[in-house]
Amino acid sequence: MHNTRKAQNKLKVFFRRVSTTSQDLIMQESADEMYRSQYSANEILIMTENGVSAKKLDMNKRPQMKKLVSLVMKNQVEIIYAFDRTRLFRDFYESNFFVSLCKTHNVSIVYTSPGNGQQATDSTIFEGVMNIVSDIEGENIARRVQEARLRYPPKKLGFIKDKEMRTYSKDPEKEKSLHSYFEEIKQITNQTELERNLTVYKKKLGTSKERLLKLIQDPFYAAYDISNGEHPLSHVEPYLSFDEFKEIQAGTCGAVIESYLEMEKSLKKLNTYDIRCGLCSVPMTYRYDILGKKSWYMCSRGHTKILIETETLSISVEQTLERILESLNIEPLIRDSRNFFKIYKQFTSQELGLLEKEKKALLERIILETEDLNKWKESPEYNKLIQIEQKHQQHLIKFEKVREQAEENKELVNLLRDYLSTCKLNSTDFLASLLIKNIRAYPDELNIEVSKFDYLTEMKYEFMLMGDQLL
Known part of the structure; x- marks a missing residue:
């Protein structure tokens, strides 16, 4: 989208963005250098977003983008340079709004990436299609990162990771307890047995009940990735076979775990009140009992124990x-x-x-x-x-x-x-x-x-x- 009519005393904005603080702006700066050389220093406004995700944050949570929109609406901008469409927006609707806004205020957009296949246009339909493609591209990148983390996580309870060989072997200090945990969990027939099991192994493995429950449903411990089909992980030393893993999920134990998690989810949702202790004015602690299907708020900080059930409250x-x-x-x-x-x-x-x-x-x-x-x-x-x-x-x-x-x-x-x-x-x-x-x-x-x-x-x-x- 290029406007040939020159506007006097209007800004030439160079907009740059990186999603994480570990990334750098060198490539974007290099790409827009030839365009910057056309203008004097007082004409140029460089706007930079560091560690800002255009996919996760909407426009109102991006201060630099809010400022740019404000400048455009005040007719203070002649042209905007960005490396590509994804540097401005990854959201389809926000991108369409921005393109329409620039068109209304006669603001040109130029993409500086040497590999950019298509420059900006005045067509909101075309730009909408291009930004759908950008959305999909961003989702694909996120998906590939997630898949990599599933197969090569930074760390896993019960495993020692060899960073050079990229392999995972059993942790000798946790191996015996984890094997016992998996063997006993297969025998679970009700929530009482599950609760007892979690209490025992929470202490033995030095972890939380929540993590133990996630561990049961994690195919990594069977040396498999099932995020997209069933793929064996040859670089992982398994704690149980894949058949055993599937048996746990499909059998009585899997049903007990699912109902246990549903009850926990329901009880957590009841924690909606801001209630304080009348004796010490400190927010009261929320507690719940999955087996008893009840929850309460309590406080006992240096005084008589105060407890009120959520139902009564x-x-x-x-x-x-x-x-x-x-x-x-x-x-x-x-x-x-x-x-x-x-x-x-x-x-x-x-x-x-x-x-x-x-x-x-x-x-x-x-x-x-x-x-x-x-x-x-x-x-x-x-x-x-x-x-x-x-x-x-x-x-x-x-x-x-x-x-x-x-x-x-x-x-x-x-x-x-x-x-x-x-x-x-x-x-x-x-x-x-x-x-x-x-x-x-x-x-x-x-x-x-x-x-x-x-x-x-x-x-x-x-x-x-x-x-x-x-x-």
Whole structure:
């Protein structure tokens, strides 16, 4: 994309980026040297991103890119030089936005890489296709790195790595315990036995229960890589055969481990409250019992042990939220209804953006996996694409209804109250973070302090749980 019309006193920006701090910019600097020589020093602005991933970080988290966008919008840039498309963006949508922005403000983009096959154009469609290719290229690089780490990890519990020979032999200090661990784990028939086994070998191997569970599901210990097919690893001395490994995964033991991990995942999700000890003001520690299927918060830092079960805490928070919603004062809330509509609009925009990304990913898979593109609608992914499009339309229809209701403030207020009530049912932790200021636990009571705001009338701002009663 090259604009032949010269702009007076506008910046010539040389944008460089490396993904990790271990990389250097020499190649990019060398490639843009011939272009820099055309301008005087006061015309040039060099912008550098060190250790910044354009794949993992969005534009708002890249200070240099935010600054560049701002300069373009202020019509202070004539031309941008970058090594290739991937130095600017790896995200399809952000790249399209940037190309459109540059086109609107008559900013040229030049790629300095000698091997760059195609210079920038004014076509957002073409640039979109090129950036999809860049996305795929970046994903392929990440995939290859991941595959290499699976076959040649930096270190593994129970192995000694020979860096020169790139081989993995059993660690004599761990070998006996690991062999026993695998032998005993094959005999597991229930979660109680699994818990007992993990407790014993956590101490013997000097590791965590989480790591022991991952170890069971790691084919590296059978000298195999199964990330893409079944590939034996001749450079690894195995602790068990591949058949034994598959037997563990498919048998009773595998089912027990899976249910154990699911329960642990569910209990970890319950850790959503910021609760502090009423005696020492320190955040309370979250604990859970997988076998007992329960969790709690506790503190015993130099004082009487304080413990409150998560179930009791959740009930108390829900009762408090109910009282808050019952005390909402409609009249002052009406005045701010338009602001709440803006929040809803932003939320809808984010949802639509996520659906657009899903559509893009499906389209990519369809294009890459369909041999005859004339039959792309026959792809199994096509039905998913239809479903996402339907969700997209449903969001638009719902948003239009909300917009119509916003014309009458009272209608919007009612919608907001319904939303808050729904939020209480579906996302109590989120609503609690907005409406509850502090939660403190004492030996015999729980104190909940409500955030003060203008829309509550005849509302107590502090509640205490005494036994089963919220006072």
